[in-house]
Amino acid sequence: MTGASGFVLWLTGLPASGKSTLARQLADALRERGHTVQILDSDALRSVLTPSPSYSAQERNWFYRVLAFIAGLLAKNGVDVLIAATANRRRHRAYARREIELFGEVFIRCSLETCIERDEKGTYDKALSGEAATVPGLQVPYEPPRDPLIVVDTESTTPRQGVREILSQLEEVSYLEP
Numbered sequence: 413m414t415g416a417s418g419f420v421l422w423l424t425g426l427p428a429s430g431k432s433t434l435a436r437q438l439a440d441a442l443r444e445r446g447h448t449v450q451i452l453d454s455d456a457l458r459s460v461l462t463p464s465p466s467y468s469a470q471e472r473n474w475f476y477r478v479l480a481f482i483a484g485l486l487a488k489n490g491v492d493v494l495i496a497a498t499a500n501r502r503r504h505r506a507y508a509r510r511e512i513e514l515f516g517e518v519f520i521r522c523s524l525e526t527c528i529e530r531d532e533k534g535t536y537d538k539a540l541s542g543e544a545a546t547v548p549g550l551q552v553p554y555e556p557p558r559d560p561l562i563v564v565d566t567e568s569t570t571p572r573q574g575v576r577e578i579l580s581q582l583e584e585v586s587y588l589e590p
Contacts, residue, residue: 425520454497516561
């Protein structure tokens with residue numbers, strides 16, 4: 413790791429692609445290496461920051477800027493931050509990239525069909541029944557990263573394998589010592 417700054421990884425992908433699962437397991441692996449780690453999970457933070465979310469474009473812009481701001485503060489204080497959040501527009505993640513020195517996107521690739529099958533929260537059911545109108549991948553676009561630090565395909569990779577791949581990539585870009 414360079415200096416006292418931590419790094420920030422934004423795990424992005426469709427809802428139910430495996431972002432939170434990978435973030436938890438990656439945090440455990442980083443802690444085992446002696447790192448201080450904080451997960452910023454959009455579901456947990458939404459319940460505090462936007463208790464009655466509208467998921468409008470304006471609210472999403474605000475919410476993801478706040479996530480990037482918090483992540484940047486933590487990283488400046490030596491904390492490695494894992495953001496587990498869809499951030500369906502590239503501009504949400506681009507803002508974080510501009511503001512945070514050691515930043516990388518981890519694209520959690522998973523087909524929409526598999527995400528729908530895995531969806532324990534009922535996000536897609538609400539969208540398909542008309543209860544929700546702004547679900548990324550269905551009613552609003554999801555823009556995958558153009559140049560992610562790494563791509564983890566959760567349809568063909570277990571979370572443990574995905575964590576190993578991410579750690580290896582972090583060593584390669586010198587965010588971690590081998």
